[in-house]
Each structure stands twice: as C-alpha cells, then as structure tokens.
Amino acid sequence: WHVRFSATRCIGIGVQVQHLWNQPMTTIFWLCRDFRLSDNPALAAAAKDGPIAPVFVIDSALMDQGAASRWRLQRGLAAFDTALREKTGHGVTILRGEASDVLPKLARQIGAGAIHASDWPCAPMRKAQDALRKALGDVTLCLHAGHLLIHPRMIRTKTGGSYKVYTPFARAVREAGPDKPVNRPRDIAIAADLPKGEDLAKLNLAPDMRSGAAVLDRHALPAGEDAAATRLERFLDHAKGYGEGRDRLDMDVTSGLAEALALGEISPRTVWARSMARIQDDRTSADDARKFLSEVLWREFAWHLLVEFPQMDSRNWREDWMEFPWRPRGAGLEAWQQARTGIPAVDAGLREMRVTGRMHNRVRMIVASYLTKHLMIDWRAGLRHFADSLTDWDPASNAMNWQWVAGSGPDASPFFRIFNPVTQAEKFDPKGAYRRRWLLGYDGSTADTARDYFDAIPKGWEVPDAYKSGDAQRKLAERRVAALDAYGQMREKLQSL
Numbered sequence: 167w168h169v170r171f172s173a174t175r176c177i178g179i180g181v182q183v184q185h186l187w188n189q190p191m192t193t194i195f196w197l198c199r200d201f202r203l204s205d206n207p208a209l210a211a212a213a214k215d216g217p218i219a220p221v222f223v224i225d226s227a228l229m230d231q232g233a234a235s236r237w238r239l240q241r242g243l244a245a246f247d248t249a250l251r252e253k254t255g256h257g258v259t260i261l262r263g264e265a266s267d268v269l270p271k272l273a274r275q276i277g278a279g280a281i282h283a284s285d286w287p288c289a290p291m292r293k294a295q296d297a298l299r300k301a302l303g304d305v306t307l308c309l310h311a312g313h314l315l316i317h318p319r320m321i322r323t324k325t326g327g328s329y330k331v332y333t334p335f336a337r338a339v340r341e342a343g344p345d346k347p348v349n350r351p352r353d354i355a356i357a358a359d360l361p362k363g364e365d366l367a368k369l370n371l372a373p374d375m376r377s378g379a380a381v382l383d384r385h386a387l388p389a390g391e392d393a394a395a396t397r398l399e400r401f402l403d404h405a406k407g408y409g410e411g412r413d414r415l416d417m418d419v420t421s422g423l424a425e426a427l428a429l430g431e432i433s434p435r436t437v438w439a440r441s442m443a444r445i446q447d448d449r450t451s452a453d454d455a456r457k458f459l460s461e462v463l464w465r466e467f468a469w470h471l472l473v474e475f476p477q478m479d480s481r482n483w484r485e486d487w488m489e490f491p492w493r494p495r496g497a498g499l500e501a502w503q504q505a506r507t508g509i510p511a512v513d514a515g516l517r518e519m520r521v522t523g524r525m526h527n528r529v530r531m532i533v534a535s536y537l538t539k540h541l542m543i544d545w546r547a548g549l550r551h552f553a554d555s556l557t558d559w560d561p562a563s564n565a566m567n568w569q570w571v572a573g574s575g576p577d578a579s580p581f582f583r584i585f586n587p588v589t590q591a592e593k594f595d596p597k598g599a600y601r602r603r604w605l606l607g608y609d610g611s612t613a614d615t616a617r618d619y620f621d622a623i624p625k626g627w628e629v630p631d632a633y634k635s636g637d638a639q640r641k642l643a644e645r646r647v648a649a650l651d652a653y654g655q656m657r658e659k660l661q662s663l
C-alpha cells in the first residue's frame with residue numbers, strides 16, 4: 167500500500183464551487199462524538215474555510231442510547247462548550263430533532279455551504295448521515311476520520327479481506343502506523359446570527375437516570391479534553407506495573423480513559439502518539455505503555471469489526487450460534503441485573519457499575535461469563551444492561567466483548583471456557599478488598615458504597631430488607647464473605663488431601 171485512504175469523504179458540490187472563487191465560507195461543524203479542540207480533523211477543516219456554526223443535535227439515535235452514557239455525554243458537551251467559549255467567546259448551539267431536518271434548515275438560514283463532522287461509523291449514525299445527505303441539496307457533507315487510529319480499509323489481509331483475529335490485526339495496524347494527530351486550529355471564527363438553541367444549563371439528557379444521576383455525580387471522573395490529556399500523562403508517569411496489575415480488582419492501575427475515548431474527548435491517535443513519544447524518550451515504562459497500547463488496539467479491533475458487521479450488537483457473528491438454546495430470561499436475569507446472584511464477585515461488579523457507571527475489565531468478563539455460561543442467558547440481554555449502565559459505553563467494544571465472552575464472536579473465547587467467579591476472585595482479589603468494598607459498603611476509606619448503592623437502586627427493583635440499612639447490609643455482606651472464605655479453606659483442605 168503506497169496510497170493511504172483519504173481520511174475525509176465529502177459528498178456534494180457546495181464546497182468545490184465556493185473554493186473555486188476562493189471565498190471564505192460559512193460551514194457547520196456538527197459535533198457528534200468528538201468533544202475536543204485538538205486533533206479534531208472535522209473542526210480543523212471547518213475552521214480553515216471560514217466562520218463556523220458549532221452545532222450539537224439531540225436526535226433519536228442519542229435518545230435511544232443508554233441512560234448512563236447520555237448522562238456522561240452531557241458532561242462532555244458542557245466541558246466542550248466551556249473550552250470553546252474560552253477560545254472564541256461562543257459556545258455550542260444545541261438543536262433538537264433529526265439531523266436531516268434541523269441541519270439543512272440551519273444551512274439555509276446561515277448560508278452554509280458545507281457540514282463537517284467526525285465519522286462515527288456505527289449503524290444509527292450511518293442512518294442519520296444517509297438521511298442527512300439526501301436532504302442536503304447542494305450543501306456538502308464532509309465526514310472526517312478521527313474516531314479510530316486508521317481507516318478500516320487500510321487494514322486488509324493478503325487476500326483483501328478484513329481481519330477476524332486480533333493478533334495479526336494488531337500487527338498490521340502497528341506496521342501500517344496509525345494516522346498522525348492534526349493540530350488544534352489556531353483561530354476559530356464563529357458565524358453570526360446563529361439560532362439560540364437549547365439552554366445547556368437547563369438540559370437534562372438523562373431524565374431516566376432519576377436518583378442514580380446524583381450517585382454517578384459523586385463518583386464521576388473529571389470530564390473534558392484537558393482532564394483526559396492530564397489523565398493520559400499521569401497514567402504514563404505511573405505506567406509501571408500496569409501489565410501485571412491491570413487484572414487485579416483491588417488495584418487502581420488502569421488509565422480510566424475509556425469514557426474519554428468513547429466520547430472523543432481524546433483521540434486514539436493522540437493516545438498513541440503521546441505514548442510512543444514517551445516510550446522513545448524513555449519517560450515511561452516501555453513494556454507497560456506497550457501493553458496499554460495493545461489494549462487501545464482491542465478498541466480499534468472492535469470498531470473495525472463493527473464496520474465489517476454493523477449488526478454485531480444484535481446478531482451472533484458465528485452463524486452456528488443462531489440456534490443456541492438460551493434459557494428464558496426471567497428471574498435469573500433480574501437477579502443478575504440487580505446484583506442479587508449471591509456470588510460475591512458478580513454482585514460486587516454489578517454494584518460497582520450501578521454506583522460509578524464503570525466496572526473493572528476483569529469483572530466485566532466474570533459477570534458476562536456468569537450470565538451467559540452459568541445462567542445460560544442470551545448475551546444480548548447482558549449487552550443491553552451494560553449499554554444502559556456504563557458511562558464508558560461504546561457500541562463496538564461492548565458488542566465485541568459480549569460476543570467474545572459468550573463465544574459467538576470472531577476470535578472469541580471458546581464456548582467451553584467458563585470463568586469460575588470464585589477462583590477468579592481468589593486470584594485477582596486475593597484479600598477480598600474489592601468484594602468488601604462493593605458488598606460490605608465500606609473499604610476503610612470514607613466511601614460509603616452501601617448508601618450509594620441504595621440511593622442508585624431504581625424503582626421497580628426488588629430491594630431485600632437487608633439492603634435498606636447500611637448495618638443490615640454490612641451484616642449480610644459479611645456473611646457472604648465469610649461463606650466465601652470458608653469455601654476457600656475447604657478447597658485448600660481438599661487440595662491438600
């Protein structure tokens with residue numbers, strides 16, 4: 167390959183005609199999942215042409231998304247709005263409706279010749295882009311790559327197909343080399359006479375979070391581009407031990423960048439370039455930083471798979487899984503969703519997700535395996551629960567990982583591999599600190615996770631009496647942990663016989 171696929175696709179004639187006259191042109195910057203000023207090709211291209219209308223659209227695709235990720239998106243939007251105001255004196259115009267409806271109207275109103283947006287290549291967004299393209303007339307729609315390290319068409323096997331196995335895929339991306347980040351625009355002029363749009367201060371994108379929103383607030387990581395950049399640098403400062411510790415439930419050694427990557431508060435290309443620069447300058451632990459980048463490549467793999475198979479969140483990748491005899495959902499699913507399975511590592515993880523909107527990666531595998539392999543409940547039920555509850559929800563990573571654990575995906579964990587939630591916990595939470603934290607409701611710090619969990623329980627969930635007071639809750643959890651310890655001792659005894 168000597169020619170790289172163009173990172174930008176422009177369809178329409180508006181841009182070309184105006185460029186012929188070399189006139190500055192008003193363009194719309196349609197903010198989708200690219201909440202950053204740096205390394206934002208769509209913003210850079212729009213700002214280069216003339217004044218821009220920075221617009222966010224609250225459309226049905228967004229409102230169909232899970233509650234926790236909408237809650238998180240609003241924080242990202244607010245942070246971007248503040249950063250843009252600091253730079254230009256103007257914030258984001260927030261419009262409600264379908265993009266195919268509101269953007270052509272706005273283009274006519276302000277005389278915009280083009281719309282620039284980051285490509286977010288998932289099915290609902292593709293649908294919105296197609297509808298918009300049809301409604302645009304002579305206004306050009308330019309979709310810029312920015313969400314991925316490299317265009318999926320650049321990464322092909324020798325026979326021209328897409329990779330289905332992670333290791334050769336990762337090798338191919340490393341060999342091709344990810345795209346380079348683009349500079350932050352020096353000047354951004356904002357178009358005059360923009361409509362007022364919705365008031366960000368009064369916006370509530372996730373009314374369905376109810377009391378859970380206040381709980382997520384208590385545990386929220388700082389949002390926005392600056393916070394993500396700082397998080398990355400801090401992670402690289404202390405990367406030593408990541409490779410060994412990233413599976414430990416009781417240690418906090420991972421980057422915590424998933425939310426920022428999901429919303430585009432930082433681009434994967436920036437993550438790659440900064441990490442490589444620090445490896446080359448010997449300013450981070452090289453092996454650990456490389457391991458971290460191999461995780462970023464799992465995200466990339468997920469997106470390349472989703473582009474190949476857009477139904478990855480709803481259909482088994484492997485045809486032979488179509489007839490799998492899943493058990494009926496019912497009580498088993500409810501107990502799992504409500505963290506009442508009685509298996510400490512599983513319940514602890516599901517509580518962590520309810521309270522913080524995040525869950526340790528190893529625990530995600532444990533709870534997903536428990537649902538699909540112990541309870542034998544269809545992975546799509548678990549995927550939906552995660553999609554509704556995770557603040558770092560990402561359509562590609564969520565779908566690929568659920569299919570990986572279930573065994574129905576490409577390069578998946580074999581169907582006979584079952585994560586044993588007890589031995590996994592013994593290995594990765596050897597002193598029970600993680601389970602104590604989320605089941606007992608305290609961890610020796612000031613965190614009161616029992617109160618938080620109780621506050622976050624939605625209406626309609628069964629709340630056993632023991633969950634209603636911190637003390638009773640603690641006793642219940644202590645009994646569970648004691649039972650677990652007894653089980654561990656029994657196992658040891660049996661093994662030593």
Ligand code: FAD
Nearest residue numbers: 420421422423424461462464465527530559560563564567
């Ligand atoms: P780090 O260890 O610091 O990794 C750096 C980055 O690499 C992450 O931020 C993430 O972008 C990427 N990454 C790491 N592990 C994976 C992985 N297994 N698959 C894809 N990308 C990865 N991740 C999401 O971002 N959104 C999801 O909706 C999501 N759903 C998941 C569902 C299941 C069933 C499982 C098993 C995993 C899921 N993951 C998902 C992957 C993973 O659990 C999270 O990315 C990780 O826990 C985020 O923590 P971190 O940012 O500290 O990760």
